[in-house]
Amino acid sequence: MSVLLLRLAGPLQAWGSTSRFTQRHTEIAPTKSGVIGLLAAARGQRRTDPLTELLGLDFGVRIDQPGQILRDFQVARTLDGRDSMPLTNRYYLSDAVFLAAIGGDSELLDGLHEAVRRPQFPLYLGRRSCPPVAPVTLGVRPGTVAEVLGDVPWQASKRLRERGPSTVGLEALLDAPPGAEATETFQDEPISFDPAHRQYGWRAVVRTRVLAPNPDGRPPVAAGVPGGPALADHDPLTWL
Template identity: 75%
Template sequence: MSVLLLRLAGPLQSWGATSRFTHRHTQVTPTKSGIIGMLAAASGLRRTDPLTELLSLDFGVRIDQPGQVLRDFQVARTLDGRDSMPLTNRYYLSDAVFLVAIGGDQALLEGLHESVRRPHFPLYLGRRACPPVAPISLGVHPGTVDKALRDWPWQAAQRLRERGELTVPLEVVSDAPPGADVTETLPDQPISFDPAHRQYGWRAVVRTRIVVPNPDGRPPALVAPSRGHTPADHDPLASL
């Protein structure tokens, strides 16, 4: 098996799974339906086209920089200004970075890599208001989704890597393999993006914690403490 790695970073991201009407929520990690939709757009597929090749891909995501959830309260009117549109609350992830691993046939992934580099349609991080800040694809590599997410370098912003320790714990959310203890199920398994009849199925996922090295980090004794906390070994009266 081969793995296509994607780095998702931008000022805003939004990955909806259950939102309807005037409240558009976001998941705290990219959804499988959102990533499959991105790959389909890069490949030039229309919403009514079948997703046959893409539906069998394995999927996993590592939260390298969680970001913060923001609420955008939107008020809109018709073009002539006569009528008000429904008030909406839209939620976004600000300043987040994710490493996404897509597992499958090497030839298919190589084609997707080229499509992401030169997309047929513009690519967004969940919504059109959320463009990426850098090239998305990190290339195709041998191995499995699990191995790639454990071995690939930490993708957080440079300022965070320099402030961190020599190792950092990260959360991984991936497709549950057969026989695994399922952590939860999410309604983000795409079946069809046809606007006339969109279909999604439930996806079993596993959440795990891993530890990755941080070459830019510092030993624990040199890491600045979090605001409002003091290191356990600090004695303010020691000099007296």
């Protein structure tokens, strides 16, 4: 298996899987349907086009910089200005960075990599008001989604990387393998983006943690040195 890596970063992101009517929520990490939609847009697919080639892809996402939840609201009026539309609350992730991994056939992923580099339609991080910053694709690598997410260096801002250790533990959400016990489920498996008949299946997710290297991080401090880990034979509770 090969894995396509996408660095999803921008001032705002919004990845909703349960948004309805006047409440437009966001998940804490990119959804599979949102990332598949981004790839379809890069290829120039219309919403009514079938997603056949993209439906069997494996998916995982690593939360490199969780950001903060931001709430905004919007008001609108009809074209003639006579009637007001309902107030809409919209939630976003501000200053977040994610590493998305898409696993599948290497030939298909190579084509998706080139499409993201030269997209036919503009790319957005969930909503049209959320463009990405910096190059989105990090290329295609061999391995499984879980393996690659543990190999790629931490993608947070440089300020956070320089303050962090040389190895960091990061939360990741992965497609649950067949037969594995899922941590949670989302109605996030895209079937069709046709506005007249959108369809999403249920997706089983495993929430885990992966260790990622941080080349810009501080080297480990020796045991017993101020600021470093305690000596192995020191137990402050022995007097109890």
